[in-house]
Amino acid sequence: MVQWRLRRNCAIGPRQTLIGFAGLCAFNALIGAAFLLLGYPLVMLFVVLVLAGFAIALLAYARHAGDCETLTLDDGRLTIEQCCGAQVTRTELQAVWVRVVVPREAGDLVALCERRRSVQVGRHVMPGLRPRIAHELRQALAEQRAGG
Numbered sequence: 001m002v003q004w005r006l007r008r009n010c011a012i013g014p015r016q017t018l019i020g021f022a023g024l025c026a027f028n029a030l031i032g033a034a035f036l037l038l039g040y041p042l043v044m045l046f047v048v049l050v051l052a053g054f055a056i057a058l059l060a061y062a063r064h065a066g067d068c069e070t071l072t073l074d075d076g077r078l079t080i081e082q083c084c085g086a087q088v089t090r091t092e093l094q095a096v097w098v099r100v101v102v103p104r105e106a107g108d109l110v111a112l113c114e115r116r117r118s119v120q121v122g123r124h125v126m127p128g129l130r131p132r133i134a135h136e137l138r139q140a141l142a143e144q145r146a147g148g
Helices: 014-037 041-064 127-146
Strands: 002-007 068-074 077-084 087-094 098-101 110-114 117-121
Touching: 002 127, 014 041, 068 127, 077 117, 087 110, 087 117, 098 127, 110 127
Parallel strands: none
Antiparallel strands: 002 068, 068 077, 077 087, 098 110, 110 117
C-alpha cells in the first residue's frame, strides 16, 4: 500500500489561534471599557462588532484548516479522498486504467483519468511540486501494474 496525504499548509495551529484571539479580545475589551468609563458607549459597541467579525473570520479559517487530499494505492485500486470543510468526496479508480496528466502551466492541477472519469488533485500542493507528485503517482502505478 502506498499513500500520499496532500494537506493545506496552515501557518498557526488551533491552540496558537485561540491564544491570539483571546489576547485580541482582552486588549480590545480593555480599550472599550476605558472609553465606556470616559462616557463613550459607542466605542464599546464598535469593539464588540469588530470582535464578532474577527470571530466569524476565524471560524471560516478553522473550518478549512483541515482540508486535505489522501490518495491510497492498494490492491489494484487508487482511492482518492478529498476533504473540503465538512464535505468529503471519495473516488475509487482501477489502477490499471489510470492515466496521470502532468500539469502544463503553473496553476494546473494533476489530473487522474480513468476511462471517462477524471479527478483533479494537488489543490494544496505548491504549483512547483505538482509535477513531482505526478511523477511519483506514475511510478507507483507502473509498479502496481507490474505486480510489485
